[in-house]
Amino acid sequence: MHFAQYYLDCLSQASYLIGDETTGRAVLVDPRRDIDEYLRDAERAGLRIELVIETHLHADFLSGHLELARATGAAIAFGEAAGTGFPIRRLRDGERITLGDDESGGVTLTVLATPGHTLESICLVVHEHPDDAVPYGVLTGDTLFVGDVGRPDLLSAAGHTPHDMAVRLHRSLHGKLLALPDATRVFPGHGAGSACGRNLSTETTSTIGEQRRVNYALQPMPEADFVRLVTADQPAAPGYFAHDVALNRDGHPLLEPGPPPALTLAQACAARAEQGAALLDCRPLAAYAEAHLTGSLHAGLDTRFAEYAGSVVAPGTPIVLLADPGSETEARLRLARIGYDHVLGHVPDPAAALAREPALTSRSNRIAIDQLPSEPDQLIDVRNPSEHAAGALPNSLSIPLAGLLDRLTHLDRDRPVILYCRSGNRSAIAAALLEAHGFDEVCDVLGGYAAVEAGEREGVGVG
Numbered sequence: 001m002h003f004a005q006y007y008l009d010c011l012s013q014a015s016y017l018i019g020d021e022t023t024g025r026a027v028l029v030d031p032r033r034d035i036d037e038y039l040r041d042a043e044r045a046g047l048r049i050e051l052v053i054e055t056h057l058h059a060d061f062l063s064g065h066l067e068l069a070r071a072t073g074a075a076i077a078f079g080e081a082a083g084t085g086f087p088i089r090r091l092r093d094g095e096r097i098t099l100g101d102d103e104s105g106g107v108t109l110t111v112l113a114t115p116g117h118t119l120e121s122i123c124l125v126v127h128e129h130p131d132d133a134v135p136y137g138v139l140t141g142d143t144l145f146v147g148d149v150g151r152p153d154l155l156s157a158a159g160h161t162p163h164d165m166a167v168r169l170h171r172s173l174h175g176k177l178l179a180l181p182d183a184t185r186v187f188p189g190h191g192a193g194s195a196c197g198r199n200l201s202t203e204t205t206s207t208i209g210e211q212r213r214v215n216y217a218l219q220p221m222p223e224a225d226f227v228r229l230v231t232a233d234q235p236a237a238p239g240y241f242a243h244d245v246a247l248n249r250d251g252h253p254l255l256e257p258g259p260p261p262a263l264t265l266a267q268a269c270a271a272r273a274e275q276g277a278a279l280l281d282c283r284p285l286a287a288y289a290e291a292h293l294t295g296s297l298h299a300g301l302d303t304r305f306a307e308y309a310g311s312v313v314a315p316g317t318p319i320v321l322l323a324d325p326g327s328e329t330e331a332r333l334r335l336a337r338i339g340y341d342h343v344l345g346h347v348p349d350p351a352a353a354l355a356r357e358p359a360l361t362s363r364s365n366r367i368a369i370d371q372l373p374s375e376p377d378q379l380i381d382v383r384n385p386s387e388h389a390a391g392a393l394p395n396s397l398s399i400p401l402a403g404l405l406d407r408l409t410h411l412d413r414d415r416p417v418i419l420y421c422r423s424g425n426r427s428a429i430a431a432a433l434l435e436a437h438g439f440d441e442v443c444d445v446l447g448g449y450a451a452v453e454a455g456e457r458e459g460v461g462v463g
Contacts, residue, residue: 001107001128001136002045005187007204008032010334011061011306012194014204016139016187018126019047020099020107027051027097027109028074029124029139030189031064033255033337038064039071051089051097053077053109055141055189056121057248059154059241060196060307062339067254079113082120085250091122098130105130112176116169117142117150117196119160123177125184137185138208143169144177145188147201149217151234154196154241166227173218182209193304195235195402198386233386236400240310240338247339255336259329260321263345265293265353265360268320271344277318278436280309282331283350285428289364291354293322293347298432301327303425306334311402312433313340321346362435364428365443367418369451377415380404382430383422383449393420393452401426404433413439420445 002019017038019026026047028038042049049072052065056079065076066086077089091097093113100106110125124139142150152165186206190196199216212218217230263271271277272295279296281288282305288298299308301323313319319342323331328346335343347353354361372393379396381388388398399407401421411417417439421427427444434442445451 001126002026002047003126003136004041005204006032006037007191008337010304011337012191012200013061014187014189014191017041017047017049018099018107018109019045021046022106023099023101024048025050025099027053027099028068029053030055030058030141031068033062033064033067034257034333035064035067035071038068048072049074051075051077053091053122053124054082054248055079055123055139055143056118057082057245058142059237059245060190060194061337062244062252063248064255065248066251070254079111079120079122081113081115083249100130112138112172114141114143114169114172114176116152116165116172117154119165119168121150121172125180134181135184137187138177138180139187139189140177141189142196143172144186144211144215145190145196145200146186146203146206146211147215148199149173149215149230151196151198152230153234154237154245162231163227166230167223169230170223170226178208178212178218180208182207182212184208186211195237195241195307198233198235198384233384233389235384235386236402238307238311238402239405240315240340243315244339252339253341256341257329257333257336259346260332260343261345262348263320265347265357267345268293268322268347269360271318271320275318275344277320277344278313279320279322280313280331281350281432282321282323282327285425287324287351288432289366289428291351291361291363292432293350293354293360294362295436296322296432297436298429300425301331301334305331306338306340308401308426308429309335310338310340312405312429314405315339316342318342318344320344322350324351325349364431366424366428366431366446367443368446372418372445376418378411378417380411380417380419380430381421381449382419382426387422387449391449391453393449396420401430404430408434408437411439416441416443418443418445421448423450424448 016029097109153162382401419427
């Protein structure tokens with residue numbers, strides 16, 4: 001058996017290539033949109049990708065099933081409950097997919113219908129040999145993670161409440177996945193950092209037995225308690241999630257890689273004025289804070305760039321990139337991975353361009369924790385709800401970064417706004433968002449709540 005996990009750190013996303021080396025037949029599970037690595041590896045291993053399997057309709061990234069179908073002629077498969085705008089093979093609960101020959105059977109996948117995260121969610125039990133007593137592993141998609149389980153409140157289960165989906169999830173976990181032998185390896189769809197759960201581990205593999213012992217959501221408890229547990233305090237979902245579900249379901253243009261066209265600062269400003277383009281600065285935070293194009297947004301390529309960009313730029317908005325020389329192609333690709341294809345161009349060497357145009361340049365307003373007013377007008381915590389509940393600055397309002405764009409009207413533009421997060425990264429992104437939308441008095445807290453906790457340990461007060 002050929003088995004390979006591909007883990008994309010910037011999206012905390014895993015995909016899998018599984019093949020039978022005797023027959024050369026292979027499947028690819030949950031692929032990202034840029035598929036060259038899969039094709040190279042399959043060719044080197046002598047494998048033909050015949051089937052692309054999606055464990056569910058993804059919300060957090062744009063999948064590569066259409067790109068792979070074009071490149072390889074592979075069929076596209078989803079769980080039986082999926083509805084799509086293109087032809088698919090519907091996989092039934094208990095169905096076996098054999099990659100070996102008729103005589104030996106060889107590598108075999110068994111489909112488990114596991115609704116809960118979404119209605120069409122499936123898991124795939126992998127056997128290296130059909131008669132193995134213990135499976136090689138199980139690909140759990142977004143049903144079971146290392147350290148967590150899939151959230152039941154996302155968008156592809158429209159018409160079903162989080163409570164209903166959580167009940168389904170509980171039955172899928174206990175009736176299907178926990179019925180597998182403890183030695184079965186677990187290969188999830190995501191790891192730490194993903195907004196598809198709240199307690200994901202940095203480990204990208206585990207076993208059923210280990211998860212049975214240590215996963216908080218799999219401990220013995222009544223179904224009603226499980227439902228309350230997994231529907232509370234989930235991280236805010238970025239605004240692009242609904243956009244990606246629709247594109248993964250209905251179809252999308254195929255990926256066109258390559259660098260975006262070069263634009264001058266004047267052309268970038270004209271694109272904003274005439275086309276409503278977002279000016280997205282991808283440089284590290286220190287460079288952005290020191291000098292940036294007035295009205296530009298920020299999401300550094302050295303952070304969770306696509307997720308943060310998708311939180312502050314509405315789907316369908318034209319984008320102009322301000323990226324360090326040589327990084328514009330990577331920035332465009334990462335945006336394409338979440339379905340943001342409308343990149344008009346990039347400003348080459350933005351630091352040099354801004355130095356030549358000081359009248360177009362601003363500097364971020366950032367304050368140390370000991371400079372925080374004792375009674376700030378509007379103090380906004382842009383961390384996730386669970387972070388805010390665990391400890392927050394007095395009188396701060398919780399508006400997670402992922403939901404801030406939709407709640408700008410809840411803030412008073414005529415009063416100063418101070419923002420903070422855990423370390424100062426998300427708050428700087430949030431401050432740039434407010435400034436780009438016309439807020440005049442905005443600042444964020446250097447070091448974030450971590451600086452508060454450090455000060456408390458050292459006996460330093462805030463105020």
